[in-house]
Amino acid sequence: MPPLSPTGATAAEQTAAADLLMQAREAYNAGDHARARELAEQVVERYPGTRSSSPALLLAARAAHEAGDHEAAIAMAQRYAGLFPAGSPDAQPALELVERARAALADDAPVLIGVIVPQSGSPYLKQYADLVLEGVRLAAERERGAGRPVELVVVDDGGDPARAAERIRELERRGAVGVVGPLLEAGIVAAARARTDSALVLISPTAPETGERLSNVYSLVAGDTRGAEVLATYAARTGLRNVALLYPGTRTYRAQAQAFAAALQRQGGRIVADVPYDSGTTTFGAQVRQIAAANPQAVFVPAPERDVRLIAPQLAFYGLKDRGVQVLGGEAWASDEVLRQVERSYLDGVVAATPLHKLSPESGWRAFTERYESTYRRSLTSDLPALGYDAAQLLIQALGRDRRPAPGDVARRIATTADLRGATGILSVQNGTLVRRPYLVRIEGGELIPIGASALPSGPSPGT
Structure with missing residues (x-):
């Protein structure tokens, strides 16, 4: 094997280098890779002109690889391979070590x-x-x-x-x-x-x-329409079969209203009033009067928090609560903001579907x-x-x-x-969309009271 340096070495240096290399091999075979590397690197650094220098370099590369220092192993193995002409079989052990070290680096990354x-x-x-x-x-x-x-x-x-x-x-x-x-x-x-x-x-x-x-x-x-579907099942199971809808005419809330209606109708219920409104509406008197005229047993209101804060008092003002109309709400009705900002009497008795019941x-x-x-x-x-x-x-x-x-x-x-x-x-994930399991809750005194599983669909359903 060619030495790392052409400067040559004295007989004493050849002996000292060979002795260190033997110790390095013994340490390597004993599994002490750190010691083996240390001794082999001493040969490389102190005696680069000796016959032992290039074998010591390859041994140091192997020890570094075994110890997990794959980058150092690659550098030393490439230096060793460079001592030989391209395609030389003598370089093959070092090149194989380079590949193994690179694979290990990829695994550790x-x-x-x-x-x-x-x-x-x-x-x-x-x-x-x-x-x-x-x-x-x-x-x-x-x-x-x-x-x-x-x-x-x-x-x-x-x-x-x-x-x-x-x-x-x-x-x-x-x-x-x-x-x-x-x-x-x-x-x-x-x-x-x-x-x-x-x-x-x-x-x-x-x-x-x-x-x-x-x-x-x-x-x-x-x-996510699963909450609307679970509310529709709750309504059907509790005898609320004539239901009105009140919702902003945006894509998200229209989809929830449509999902509720379809689920209710599958279970024998009917929509007695379908009342969308323009986003940004602040007064809901006309819409609530239209709903009241249809004599519903319940009204489903999927709407953002801002609208819920306005709608809740107006449902009471126009007498729906006094007539015993059950309010069914989307997740905004159970939000911290609505519970904090809307008078409790306007929310008491509302049944809402929420994907996050923080105390559950x-x-x-x-x-x-x-x-x-x-x-x-x-x-x-x-x-x-x-x-x-x-x-x-x-x-x-x-x-x-x-x-x-x-x-x-x-x-x-x-x-x-x-x-x-x-x-x-x-x-x-359902049909390429992230969804959450809905929780049914009743609002009482500003608290969310879980509604028992008996009100939820059985078997495969939107809520499981």
């Missing part, structure tokens, strides 16, 4: 999850992004604590769809297997269209429905709150960290046990997610 959020531009958006990021980082830290190396790659889209498209391509180049974000509807559409691999999953914590079906794109706030033992909300407050040393006052946490958790659980999952592997597992206990509810 963390799985990359991309995060596209505004870190510049609108201060309002950045504030939202920072809260989402807190939850995403909690999920990644929890996974690292469980032994899986997960690395977050956070990139800034500034709330700009064009930049979101650029960032998704950057994350693909860097090897991300899934992406949390973007936060805005236009951003997630632009990013989805810009992917070179449509299997790369995007999960937005905050973007509403995109209005088009995009492969492997999910939102944690997409419209089934919910992951309390565990998440404890983890959040312990980590950040402040109270959790927003749902945004929980949404970020669940977006990241969905991707992490879809990694499976693979050391190096591909985007397609993650996409397939996400598509079959069922009953994942998240911070914001029990999450599943």
